[in-house]
């Protein structure tokens with residue numbers, strides 16, 4: 648098993664249930680590969696006996712560590728090297744737990760002959776083919792709790808409060824936490840809401856004696872801009888480090904309305920700590936499902952949530968573009984914005 652890409656609550660619950668199911672149901676020996684694909688390249692592994700996963704379902708992060716090492720482009724990567732390493736380590740199958748980047752790599756490796764199955768993870772909930780990914784429910788809960796707190800201090804000072812949440816390409820966390828917290832405006836990457844409209848909503852809320860709460864996803868692109876704000880620059884991989892849109896929106900609202908406004912960036916707090924019960928259940932079921940896929944040697948497949956069922960789909964089915972917030976879901980939320 649390996650975990651790759653951004654961490655999220657529930658990874659340890661997947662690891663635990665896969666180990667328990669593998670040992671109890673199939674008499675498998677379970678092995679952890681450290682730090683994503685890099686562990687497979689560097690043969691950095693550890694045995695995972697039952698004792699190693701005791702009490703793990705309620706913990707945050709991943710005991711295996713994670714990285715954004717590229718399985719093909721990294722030095723020593725590629726299917727031939729990895730197959731040789733697997734043989735030398737006496738590993739028969741790999742369960743890759745990751746988001747769209749990791750699963751794209753796993754899918755390609757499976758096509759190149761590696762015995763791999765996938766488990767979808769991301770707090771962003773942007774993967775196709777599965778109703779939900781674990782980590783999302785926890786992130787929404789954390790963001791909602793934070794917004795409940797922002798609202799009481801906002802009300803006391805008669806201020807507008809802006810909360811920036813994660814969501815690189817999609818606005819699921821913003822939509823769900825914003826709706827749960829009763830936000831007066833939600834700004835998501837999928838919809839180019841003009842700031843004049845945001846200012847109007849804020850003014851209307853203020854005029855009826857309430858303190859406006861505006862939720863903005865980090866990937867929101869304001870009118871007149873081509874890309875999301877990435878004030879921290881670009882990472883070595885070329886991927887922009889998003890963030891800063893909350894501050895920008897705050898300044899715009901203050902300028903356009905004159906209402907005192909404060910911004911809070913929730914950041915990695917949304918990804919840390921214990922998973923919610925819902926995420927623990929999803930993770931536990933995904934981990935067991937992945938071990939079943941290994942037992943059936945269904946390489947190139949991944950587990951997915953379909954209603955209340957855990958199903959198996961080709962990894963390629965999860966990678967056909969991102970799962971965006973439909974316009975109908977945004978329009979539905981919008982009914983409650985502003986006045």
Ligand SMILES: Nc1ncnc2c1ncn2[C@@H]1O[C@H](COP(=O)(O)OP(=O)(O)O)[C@@H](O)[C@H]1O
Pocket residue numbers: 651652653714715716717718719745746747748749750751752753755768769884
């Ligand atoms: N198309 C791809 N093929 C192979 N590896 C990829 C591909 N896209 C991304 N990756 C690798 O997977 C890593 C994890 O992807 P990333 O998007 O950061 O996290 P996640 O798996 O959570 O989506 C990336 O840093 C990159 O090295």
Ligand SMILES: O=P(O)(O)OC[C@H]1O[C@](O)(COP(=O)(O)O)[C@@H](O)[C@@H]1O
Pocket residue numbers: 652653654746747748768769770771813814815865889918
């Ligand atoms: O700070 P990091 O680790 O680069 O990650 C930031 C990104 O990771 C996420 O939390 C999750 O993205 P992935 O699921 O693709 O890893 C995004 O919402 C955010 O933009």
Ligand SMILES: [Mg+2]
Pocket residue numbers: 652746747748
């Ligand atoms: Mg990703």
